[in-house]
Every structure is written in structure tokens, then in C-alpha cells.
Amino acid sequence: MFMFLKAFIGSGVLFLPKAFQHGGLGLSPILMIVIALICLFAFLRLVNTQLVIGGSYGDIGGILYGRFLRFIVLFFIVISQIGFVCSYFIFVSGNLVSVVDVLSNCSAGIEQKYYMWMPLIILIPLALVRHIAKLSFTAIIADVFILFGLVVTLYFTADQLSTHGVGPNVAAVNPTNFALMIGTATFSFEGIGLIIPIVESMQRPERFPFVLTLGMIIVCVIYILIGTISYLAYGDTIQSAVIYNFPPDNKLTVTVKILYSLAICLTAPLMLFPALKIIEKCIFSKFDSGKDSVTIKWSKNIYRTILCILCAAIAFGIGGDNLDKFVSLVGSIACVPLCFIFPGMFHLKVSNKRQDVILNFALITFGVVVMIFTLYVSFDSFLHPIGTDTVLAPYCLINKN
Numbered sequence: 001m002f003m004f005l006k007a008f009i010g011s012g013v014l015f016l017p018k019a020f021q022h023g024g025l026g027l028s029p030i031l032m033i034v035i036a037l038i039c040l041f042a043f044l045r046l047v048n049t050q051l052v053i054g055g056s057y058g059d060i061g062g063i064l065y066g067r068f069l070r071f072i073v074l075f076f077i078v079i080s081q082i083g084f085v086c087s088y089f090i091f092v093s094g095n096l097v098s099v100v101d102v103l104s105n106c107s108a109g110i111e112q113k114y115y116m117w118m119p120l121i122i123l124i125p126l127a128l129v130r131h132i133a134k135l136s137f138t139a140i141i142a143d144v145f146i147l148f149g150l151v152v153t154l155y156f157t158a159d160q161l162s163t164h165g166v167g168p169n170v171a172a173v174n175p176t177n178f179a180l181m182i183g184t185a186t187f188s189f190e191g192i193g194l195i196i197p198i199v200e201s202m203q204r205p206e207r208f209p210f211v212l213t214l215g216m217i218i219v220c221v222i223y224i225l226i227g228t229i230s231y232l233a234y235g236d237t238i239q240s241a242v243i244y245n246f247p248p249d250n251k252l253t254v255t256v257k258i259l260y261s262l263a264i265c266l267t268a269p270l271m272l273f274p275a276l277k278i279i280e281k282c283i284f285s286k287f288d289s290g291k292d293s294v295t296i297k298w299s300k301n302i303y304r305t306i307l308c309i310l311c312a313a314i315a316f317g318i319g320g321d322n323l324d325k326f327v328s329l330v331g332s333i334a335c336v337p338l339c340f341i342f343p344g345m346f347h348l349k350v351s352n353k354r355q356d357v358i359l360n361f362a363l364i365t366f367g368v369v370v371m372i373f374t375l376y377v378s379f380d381s382f383l384h385p386i387g388t389d390t391v392l393a394p395y396c397l398i399n400k401n
Contacts, residue, residue, distance in 0.1 A: 009146065009219060014091070014153070014260075015184055016223055017230030017242040018324045023181030025231055026172035029224050035185045036220040039339055042363055043195055043212055046343040050196050051205065052350045057196055058278075061342065064349040073342060074278050076334045081275040082311055083330030085123075088264045088271070089116045089315035090323045091241055095257040102249050106396035116315045119265045120308055126269035127276060127304045135273070138266040145263035149243070152256040153226060156246045160233040167235025179377035180328040182370060186339055187331030188223060240323035272311070276304055325381045332374035340367030 020028040046057075053060050057077065062070030093115035100108045100115075129135055160167075174181075199208050230242040239245050243260065246253040280300060287296050318326045344363035347356065 009150075009222065013150065013188060013223055013226050014241040014243055015087075015324060015327050016188060016227040017234070017238050018240050019181045019184035019328075020227040020231040021171075021236060021238050022174055022177040022184070022324075022328075024171045024173035024178065025228065027174070027178060028181055028227060028231075031178070031181055032185055032220060032224050032227070035182065036189070036216055036223075038363070038366065039186075039189050040213060040216045041359075042340050042343040043216075044209055045347040045360070045363070046195060047199055047208060047212070049343070049346040049350050050199060053346075057338075057342075060346055064346055073338075076337050076342075078275040078278050080330065080334030080338060081271050081273075082307075082314070083326075083334055084271045085268050085311045086315045086318065087323065087327050087330065088268050089119055089312055090318060090320055090326065092116075092119050092261045092264055093315070094241065094244055094320050094323070095261040098244070098248050099254055099257050099261075101394070101396050102254055112320045113316055117312050119261075119268065120312055122262075122265040123268050123272070123311075124305055124308050126266075127272060127308050128301055129269065132270065132273050135270055139270055142263040142266040145259040145266075149256050149260040149263065150222070150226065152246075152252060153242060154229065156253075157226075157229045157233040157242070160245075161229070164233075167231070167233055167237060169236040170232060171236075177377070177381070179374045180325070180381060183328030183331035183336075183374040183378055184324070185223075185331070186335045186370075186374075187327050189219070189335070189339060240320075240327075272308070276307060279307065280304070322382065325378060328374065329378040329382075332371055332378050336367055336371040336374065340364070340370065 022028075023031055046060075049060060049064075053063050055063065058070050058074045061073040093112050096115040096118060097110065097112040100110065126135065126138065195212075199205050202208060202211075226242070230245075231238055234242070234245050237245065243253075243257060246256070248254075280303060283303060284296065284300060287293075287299075341364055344360040344367065348360045351357070351360075
């Protein structure tokens with residue numbers, strides 16, 4: 001259960017309050033529950049297929065549909081993991097610029113976009129680690145910091161509600177941007193790539209459906225609680241990550257921003273690990289192991305460093321103002337196929353029951369429709385921003401006034 005919760009609860013939960021603004025207070029919890037139920041159904045289909053076929057997510061696609069689909073599955077895994085890490089860079093940069101401005105009394109004068117390169121100080125050394133088990137200690141530290149961050153989030157939002165009441169312009173339904181809510185919600189269930197490894201690591205895999213169901217209930221309750229309370233507290237002034245709404249010069253705010261940023265930096269190597277291994281296997285498949293050749297070993301190190309820098313460069317290009325749209329876009333492009341389309345396709349090959357066939361086709365159809373619709377809305381939000389978002393004035397600008 002601990003591994004499951006660790007796989008699903010990360011930075012994505014802090015993006016949900018903004019997603020609740022996109023969907024509306026009445027519609028968003030309903031969409032969250034519906035998406036969680038469909039994800040649960042899809043995850044169970046994927047696990048049932050794995051128990052019959054065996055192997056990793058990509059291996060299942062290759063065995064059932066051939067090498068091309070295996071490549072497609074691996075491609076979406078790579079895109080999703082790189083997308084997660086890029087969103088981490090943007091999130092951390094927003095925290096760092098606020099913390100540095102407060103601690104330096106606005107004497108630093110560094111723009112947010114330049115802070116996006118700073119997580120590389122932690123990411124690059126940890127990305128050079130070859131075995132994921134060696135990153136377990138950093139994952140535990142990150143979990144403690146994330147838990148602290150969630151508690152502080154509930155504290156600040158509850159205090160905001162008790163002091164100032166319901167935030168401005170809280171809407172029940174937002175018909176214009178609700179598709180962004182779907183993409184972000186799917187992004188939040190970011191542990192799909194770890195479902196099969198968790199099953200394989202269990203002593204009693206047959207109990208996984210119970211663990212999965214209970215875990216999804218816990219995750220969904222946490223997501224709805226954070227999203228609802230935060231949107232109620234801040235209304236249409238909610239920022240792309242709710243942590244940006246906290247009083248910037250408050251000592252607790254500074255502490256939680258530092259610790260949550262550190263937690264995300266320690267989580268990033270774990271999220272990037274699948275993409276590193278997949279691409280590395282493709283590039284160096286015809287070469288000897290790095291254990292036998294110093295040249296190959298350092299070539300792999302250079303490749304891993306370049307991929308980390310590429311993530312920072314993408315984040316730099318996206319910019320802090322587009323974090324919520326980017327999260328929704330990643331959810332639409334990569335997470336929707338992995339969560340909905342592929343599990344249905346794979347289960348079609350292992351079950352001929354009429355009911356299963358109907359349900360699998362329904363799952364695939366749902367995934368395709370959601371992917372097309374949310375992709376259109378996500379791209380449109382980039383190309384034609386509506387401009388209804390309220391951007392809080394920077395701390396230093398408030399201080400000057």
C-alpha cells in the first residue's frame with residue numbers, strides 16, 4: 001500500500017486546485033470520481049492481462065501486438081515521464097524565485113525562468129545511478145517532505161477560509177475550460193507505469209485488486225479534499241500550484257516551499273528512471289556493457305546528463321505562466337493512452353467473453369475521445385489563451401508599493 005500511495009501522490013496534487021477552477025466546484029469532484037473509477041477499471045484490466053502474459057508494460061504490447069506497438073507503448077512512457085519531470089522543473093522554479101526574493105529582501109533580481117536550471121544540481125548526479133533500488137532512501141525523504149507539504153496546504157487553506165471566507169468568483173461549472181480538468185486529473189494518477197512493478201514485487205499478487213481499490217479510494221479522497229478546499233479558499237485567484245497562493249514572507253511558507261522543492265528534486269530521478277533506461281537501451285543495445293568499457297560507461301553518463309538538460313530546456317521554453325496548461329497537455333498526450341487505451345486493447349487479446357469485449361471497446365473509445373478532445377482544448381489554451389486567470393503580484397513588487 002505504501003508503494004502504491006508513493007507512486008500516485010506527488011506534485012500533481014498541488015496542480016489540482018487550479019484544475020478545479022477549470023472544471024468548477026460542482027463538476028470537478030464528479031469528474032475526479034468518474035476518472036478514478038475508470039482508471040481503477042483500466043488498471044485492473046492491465047493487471048489481469050499481465051498475470052496471463054507476464055512481462056513489463058512494453059513487453060505486453062510487444063507480445064500481443066508486435067514490435068511496433070511495443071515501441072509506441074515505450075514512446076508514451078518516455079513522453080509521460082519526461083513531461084512529469086519538466087513540470088517538476090517549472091514548479092520548483094516558482095518556489096525558488098519566491099523563496100530567494102523573500103530571503104534576499106528582493107536584492108537577487110533573478111527571473112523565474114533561470115531557476116529552472118537549478119534542479120539539475122540534484123537531478124544529474126542522481127540520474128547517473130544505474131539501479132533504482134539505490135534511490136529508495138531519497139524516495140523516503142521525499143515522501144516525508146511531501147506529507148509535510150500536504151499538511152501545511154490544508155492548514156493554510158483552512159486558515160484562509162476561516163479568516164476571509166469563500167474566495168472570489170467560485171463557479172459550480174466552467175464550460176469553457178473543463179477539459180483541462182480532465183487532462184490534469186489523468187496526469188495526477190501518474191503511477192500507471194509502476195502498477196506492474198508493484199504487482200511483481202508483492203508476495204501475494206492475488207491481493208493486488210484489494211490494495212489497488214483501497215489505494216485509489218484514499219488517493220481520490222485526498223485529491224478531492226485538497227482541490228475543493230483550496231479552490232473554495234482562493235477562488236479565481238488560485239495559481240497553477242496552490243502553494244504559490246500562500247503568504248510569501250511567512251516562515252512556514254518559506255519552509256514548505258524549500259522542503260517541497262527538495263522533495264520534487266529527489267523524486268525527479270525516480271520519475272525519469274524509466275525514460276532513461278528505455279532510451280539508453282535503444283541507443284546502446286549494440287554496445288558492450290559499461291562495466292566492460294570505460295568509454296561506453298562515460299558515453300552513457302553523457303547521454304543521461306544531456307537528457308536531464310533537455311528536460312530543463314523544455315521547462316525553460318514552456319515558462320512558469322503555462323504550468324497548468326502543460327500539465328493538462330502531458331495528461332492528454334501520454335497519460336490518457338497509458339491509462340485508458342492500451343489496457344483495453346491488451347485485455348481484448350486475453351478474454352473473449354462478450355461482456356469483456358464490450359467493456360474493453362468502451363474503454364478504448366472513451367480513451368480515444370478524451371484524448372482528442374482534451375488535446376484540442378489544451379493546444380487551443382496555448383494558442384488562444386482566454387486571459388481570465390488572476391496572476392498574483394510578485395512579492396518584490398508588493399514590497400516596493
